[in-house]
Amino acid sequence: MEPFAGFGIxxxxxxxxxxxxxxxxxxxxxxxxxxxxxxxxxxxxxxxTWLLGQLGVSTGGGVLGAIIGSTIGAIVLLLIIGLFRRA
Structure with missing residues (x-):
């Protein structure tokens, strides 16, 4: 499962x-x-994409599904960055 399969640049x-x-x-x-x-x-x-795949969750296809999945991953990324910034 690729995060942006079928989308242009x-x-x-x-x-x-x-x-x-x-x-x-x-x-x-x-x-x-x-x-x-x-x-x-x-x-x-x-x-x-990786995290939701591991959990067996699908956000659906298309642009909206890509935005939802990407946003969830970006939130996780920002939370991880926040942990290192506080340390």
């Missing part, structure tokens, strides 16, 4: 930006700008 960048921004809104105190949001969203997509 512009769709990947847009989904990554949305997911990174949403995660930043949910996990307060994280604002990375547009480039940072894209990076967090794309890394979040990889984490979210």
């Amino acid at each position: 512009l769709a990947v960048l847009l989904i990554g930006a949305i997911a990174g921004w949403l995660a930043g809104q949910i996990v307060r105190g994280y604002g990375f700008g547009i480039i940072g949001n894209i990076i967090v969203g794309i890394i979040g997509a990889v984490i979210g």
Whole structure:
């Protein structure tokens, strides 16, 4: 299962930006700008795809499913980053 299977590069960048921004809104105190949001969203997509696959959870297909999965992964990523920042 690939995080962005079937999407073009512009769709990947847009989904990554949305997911990174949403995660930043949910996990307060994280604002990375547009480039940072894209990076967090794309890394979040990889984490979210793996994590949800391990749990047997499907977010469905299409753009909305990709945004949901990527956002979940980005939230996990930001929480992990927060643990290391506090240490």
